[in-house]
Amino acid sequence: MGDAATTPRERYRRQVRAEIKDRAWEQIAVAGASAVSLNAIAKHMGLSGAALYRYFTSRDELLAELVRDAYQSLVSTFRAVAARGDGGLPGLAHALRAWALDDPQRYFLVYGTPVPGYRTPADVSVIAAEIMGILLDACTALPADAPVTPFETHLEAHWTGPAGHLAPPGALHLAVSFWSRMHGVLSMELGGHFAGVGFDPALLFQSELDVLAAR
Amino acid sequence: MGDAATTPRERYRRQVRAEIKDRAWEQIAVAGASAVSLNAIAKHMGLSGAALYRYFTSRDELLAELVRDAYQSLVSTFRAVAARGDGGLPGLAHALRAWALDDPQRYFLVYGTPVPGYRTPADVSVIAAEIMGILLDACTALPADAPVTPFETHLEAHWTGPAGHLAPPGALHLAVSFWSRMHGVLSMELGGHFAGVGFDPALLFQSELDVLAAR
């Protein structure tokens, strides 16, 4: 699908670019994002360090692309779940958790410690807003029989996201509450902060989800 | 108070050690923990890089001490709040938030992206358990009129922490739920993931707290 008329050279370029990124993900898994090194990747691939500059103009560009891919991966995951007809809060929650556990360092590249001074590129912000939009759609679809919370009275107006997502205050409150609770459990769990307390984080995740989805 | 019989030399040593750590915190604030450099700190202090090895045996030792200090700082904050008679969940929550906002990078050094392969030293685990203990004390003090949740039926037994903290399942559930929700809001807020959604994270934090503390 798509990508018509790819020459062998173009296919080869994409393949090598993909392998460079794969190696970078391996390095991230082993030693964190700050340990990504073009020279080390090249050595691993049996290339000279200079060769990689045919594929990425700089280390920063590679890193930026990894971040973008990570965001995009989550969007695709959510879309697949929704297409399967399971796009409610429980479906999204379990998809998020599976996505996070599948590659914890990829999760932290998106939702972990921010690099001071880093500015999110505009196109990545668009992807992030798209995630929020999917979330809000799921929340807007729910019945609005809940009482108005103090939080909601403070919201100035409806939220307007990309692609025409629109959300009333109640849906926005539910969405950000859902989002922060799921991430609360996940970041504590993946950070090892529940180790030794003697319970299964999956149960807490489910419990937090139940109390919200019952709404 | 304490620290009897400190010679001028000992006082001086402590002072220099403290300044080294201060400079390290500055570096962390500017460029993250991975950017901490003994040589850069020394240069900032007008010393040669080698001089710092009088005070820390290695860069890793310095980093380990910063982590320990961060944990200890949170414990002290909680203890101060409790001593003021405000050691309930709202008091702890607001103390946590103030502590996090006071130095976001210190917060992330404790609760942010874990360094792959890093093993928490035993003494730091003790401090972490102490934090959980304070939390559980606050939860155990609450009336136990709530129904038993599915989460709680899965807990094998009472949790036994350091210094004889003991917690029934209901208290443990409340504690970890409280903990993960507060961190959920904080890590999203400090990570900038609520930027552009158009609401005040402080309100969400308060809202999440209210719904829990009403229990």
Add this chain to the structure above:
DNA sequence: TGTACATCAGTGAACGCGCGTTCACTGATGTAC
């Protein structure tokens, strides 16, 4: 089908840099008599 040319992936040497860490040393501060 064969030849002439353009494209481009990859090489290897080189650049400057900052890093952590060691080591033999100097000189000031503190202690013992």
Add this chain to the structure above:
DNA sequence: TGTACATCAGTGAACGCGCGTTCACTGATGTAC
């Protein structure tokens, strides 16, 4: 109070290392006639 000695903070040079990045180049692959 003064002298002899021990302690120890800090120096400066040196080590090896890996990093990102540039540059002139070789040689293979693809294109045009």
